[in-house]
Amino acid sequence: MNRNGMHPVHPGEILSDEFLKPLGMTVEALARSLNEPEADVSVVVNQKGGVSFGLAQKLSFQLNTTPEFWLSLQSTYDLRSAQFERG
Template identity: 40%
Template sequence: MAVNFARPMHPGEFLREEYLVPLDMSPGRLAKALGLPRTRIERIAREEIGISTDTALRLARFFSTTPGFWLNLQQAYDVETEAPKLAADIARIEPYAPVGQAA
């Protein structure tokens, strides 16, 4: 099993560092362009909340990406941050093996 020492990247960090900062764009300006409350983009950029499907659709349109791009960032972050918290519970789950087959 490979060990990953990098910390998970919140999609808000990616939005901030790869789009907002280089474009010299404020979260408020982006929110206005997306037709969203300013606080939603501010909270995403501060890594307080995640990216919803609604937000992913809007970001994809604005930045000419895909909704899946944004949702995959969110999903990867969620898995990386939740897996350590649930590791003990997950380890107790016995994999399904049909009758007559070894696990």
């Protein structure tokens, strides 16, 4: 948690809750549409890894967003996580 009591929001949480669930899309289907290994997409959705520049580009095209949207989510998560770890 950070100072306001909210946990840092991982881009995978946004991807899952705001895109995959409303679209009724599985990680497997998204990975196939992105031409990415399912394991790579799963790592992000399961919040075990981050969004790379290449994945941000593919997500933006597939989900009608921008690469900056995904990279901003990732950098904000990284910054807030580091702040949390420092206390």
